[in-house]
Amino acid sequence: MKQGILWAALILVGLGSAPVALAAGAEELVRTECAACHALERPDYEALGIQERIDRKGPPLYYAGNKFQPEWLESWLQNPTRLRPAGIFPAAAVKESEEFDVIDPDKLIEHPALTAEQASEVATYLMSLRHHDDLIAANTYEPGTIAKRMGQLNFSKFNGCDACHSDEPGYGGLSGPELYTAWQRLQPAFIASFIADPVAWDPHTLMPKSGLNEGAVARLTNYLKLIGEEQP
Amino acid sequence: MKKSLLMAATLALGCIPLAYADDVARGEKLYNVYCVQCHGLSGHGDGVNVPALSVQPRNHHDTAEMTARSDEELFKAVKHGGKSINKSVLMPAWGGNLDDDDIHALVSHMRNLCCRNGE
Structure with a gap:
């Protein structure tokens, strides 16, 4: 368990604001750097049950090629801005306050920025994932x-x-x-x-x-x- | 024969609270996924979306309001949305996302919030 937490921490630190080192190929880069938070194949939703949604750290990408505009994806990967104010799982990113629940910025995970070259390769690879x-x-x-x-x-x-x-x-x-x-x-x-x-x-x-x-x-x-x- | 009937009855009675507890626990988990955005982490109708809402979400700890609604009405509101019980369109219909067992579990959790926590 402790080892798992350590790995998760290392991954998060590795995904900080510094650009990710370019791996041998875009697929390898995606599989080593992105899979900790994003599903690259369809999860076994039925077997995992609702816990899958609770544990999810980023949107699934196994149908990225059916979903995104490629130019936007390439641009966003270089300059990721927050699209979901309360993160991917709101219950984990909000806290109670006197009036109503508010977003706790400390609980939001920042997405790493890729270089232009990485973004181009990664976007091309992600657009090939077309499960749907x-x-x-x-x-x-x-x-x-x-x-x-x-x-x-x-x-x-x-x-x-x-x-x-x-x-x-x-x-x-x-x-x-x-x-x-x-x-x-x-x-x-x-x-x-x-x-x-x-x-x-x-x-x-x-x-x-x-x-x-x-x-x-x-x-x-x-x-x-x-x-x-x-x-x- | 009488003894085995007695045993069966005892076992059945013993299982009811356990099954109910399982239902509430499952309902609580589902509530945290699908409901807290509007109804709040604590269920007081004070979720993170509240400033954008023109109608205040139901406070599930409000015993008077909640006891005025039957389990069937709560089930219908979750499954078919607020409009189905002449309430707000802002309460969506979850029947396409959740099956009936899920929704019964949510109703059990709501009943637990309103009426079994001493509030």
Whole structure:
């Protein structure tokens, strides 16, 4: 147990702000430096049960190629900014206060920054991980438009997405990833597919499977497109 | 025959509290994953998302409010969302993420919070 903790500490220290040493190949680099926090193959969710979600340290990457925009991924790896204000598992990153629970910055893990060369190689490798080609192939979303006021109402009042997500800086819940840059980060088909059935992507997701029909999913996705395109 | 019936009855009665305790423990674990963001680490309706919410999440320690709702209503609210019991859309439907056993375990944990902790 102590050895395990020591290893975990060494990994975390190794993943500090200093750039990670370039390994022989991108795959080796990812497997040695990233696998401690990110799943590179589909975990046995059924056998691990909900403890898998509690123990998770970073988003699963075994479908990174179905999820991310490659240019964004390469750029983010060089300059990682926090997308999830309360980290990957909010219950572990918040503390009680007099009024309500607040984020404890000491409990948040910083992501290491890669060099431009590393980021390019790692992003290329991660984009090759496409466990959920099936879900992308099944998706029929075609980008469209929505009036901003309607999109806002749909996001907040009608579907309650703002309980966990922010659609502009400083507005919205903190437990989910911010969504004002979702369109820049994520592939449109992934966004639509994930909204429609997040459990198919991640059986232990904290995103409720809403049962929204295609039209409702498209309206939400088009709103993320609208606000994402407004971002610098 | 009578003896074996007596033994069976004793065993069954003995198992009820154990099964209930298992259910509560499982419910508590699930609560920490799916519910604390809004209902708070302690369950007082004071989660980290509260400043963004237009409706205060239920305080699960509020004995008066919680005893006014049946287990079936709590189950329905978790499974089908707040709208299903004429409450807020901000309470999502978790029926697509959790199975019925999970939701029963959550109800057991909520009952434990409201009514068995002396608050």
